[in-house]
Amino acid sequence: MTSEFMIYLAPLQGFTDFVYRKVYAGIFQGVDAYFIPYITVQNAAILKKYEREILPQNNPQNRVVPQILAKDEEEVRFLSEILVHYGYTEINLNMGCPYPMVTKRGRGAGLLPDLEQVYRILNTYFEHFDSALSVKLRAGLESPGEIERIVPVLNEFPLKEVILHPRIARQLYKGETIDMAVDFAAKNLKHPLGYNGDIFSLEDYHRKARQFPEIKNWMVGRGVLMNAFLPSEIMGIQLNEDEKRTALFQFHQKMLEEYLETTDNPGNALNKMQQFWSYFSYHFENQAKAFKRIKKSKQLALFKAEAGSIIGTERLCREST
Numbered sequence: 001m002t003s004e005f006m007i008y009l010a011p012l013q014g015f016t017d018f019v020y021r022k023v024y025a026g027i028f029q030g031v032d033a034y035f036i037p038y039i040t041v042q043n044a045a046i047l048k049k050y051e052r053e054i055l056p057q058n059n060p061q062n063r064v065v066p067q068i069l070a071k072d073e074e075e076v077r078f079l080s081e082i083l084v085h086y087g088y089t090e091i092n093l094n095m096g097c098p099y100p101m102v103t104k105r106g107r108g109a110g111l112l113p114d115l116e117q118v119y120r121i122l123n124t125y126f127e128h129f130d131s132a133l134s135v136k137l138r139a140g141l142e143s144p145g146e147i148e149r150i151v152p153v154l155n156e157f158p159l160k161e162v163i164l165h166p167r168i169a170r171q172l173y174k175g176e177t178i179d180m181a182v183d184f185a186a187k188n189l190k191h192p193l194g195y196n197g198d199i200f201s202l203e204d205y206h207r208k209a210r211q212f213p214e215i216k217n218w219m220v221g222r223g224v225l226m227n228a229f230l231p232s233e234i235m236g237i238q239l240n241e242d243e244k245r246t247a248l249f250q251f252h253q254k255m256l257e258e259y260l261e262t263t264d265n266p267g268n269a270l271n272k273m274q275q276f277w278s279y280f281s282y283h284f285e286n287q288a289k290a291f292k293r294i295k296k297s298k299q300l301a302l303f304k305a306e307a308g309s310i311i312g313t314e315r316l317c318r319e320s321t
């Protein structure tokens with residue numbers, strides 16, 4: 001389907017892993033691009049778990065964008081070389097990760113106050129690589145005013161786009177989003193601007209789309225984990241309740257099969273599935289009860305029975321009926 005705007009699946013470390021992305025893409029409609037959670041350097045190498053995430057055979061969707069978390073130009077080169085080697089023609093740079101363990105080392109949102117470092121990183125990237133580069137940005141590390149200083153630096157390079165999560169790092173993923181940061185970026189960035197943050201329902205999407213008419217690309221994270229139908233709803237595709245339950249059954253079944261295949265033992269697969277349910281349970285009106293039943297299911301057979309019963313009989317949430 002061609003449309004004026006695009007929906008991106010946000011990268012969420014531990015949730016939108018290659019299993020999730022692959023299974024999701026096989027069942028649901030509406031996502032135009034899948035962003036891989038960041039890969040980063042540790043002891044001059046990348047961890048096996050990151051390698052699995054970027055292997056081309058694990059990423060069969062049309063448009064998949066890997067993300068790098070780096071503190072300087074050496075790390076950027078090291079990680080980008082790996083990604084280019086695997087054939088990626090588009091890379092995303094993380095300038096938004098808010099966690100102090102990351103920002104204190106000058107990565108993620110920790111890059112934002114250091115304009116010279118950002119300049120060096122981008123300069124090095126464009127000197128060495130032909131693959132497109134986009135940036136996922138926060139409004140600031142300490143203050144939303146930081147965006148005013150970073151935008152001119154970003155404007156000096158041919159970025160493919162900038163996706164803004166309009167919060168400062170201290171807020172993590174909670175509290176008011178900062179509309180002024182979006183307005184400033186929309187007016188002053190010379191690159192296409194994408195929006196990310198707190199789109200949990202069709203109404204949220206429409207409200208933001210009205211508020212920021214210049215934005216074409218929308219990145220959605222938790223909203224998709226909590227309502228797998230949200231991207232298709234945004235595209236105007238409506239499913240009835242039976243179709244939804246069938247899709248949720250399939251999704252769940254396939255996720256479990258894949259985790260059983262890709263983790264070392266059934267216990268690990270069960271842990272992954274329980275983590276998946278921390279958001280998946282929001283498909284049901286009584287989310288808390290559904291999640292409690294899942295958390296109590298300490299054995300795979302019990303888990304399967306509980307999950308099947310919830311998906312088959314619990315009332316679906318208003319948003320997804």
Ligand SMILES: Cc1cc2nc3c(=O)[nH]c(=O)nc-3n(C[C@H](O)[C@H](O)[C@H](O)COP(=O)(O)O)c2cc1C
Binds near residue numbers: 010015037038197221
């Ligand atoms: C558990 C978790 C893991 C995340 N991992 C990443 C990541 O690897 N890279 C990144 O750029 N953002 C990451 N994020 C941020 C999301 O991509 C997104 O910006 C955030 O959830 C806000 O969007 P949403 O309101 O649509 O969920 C993560 C967020 C959460 C909650």
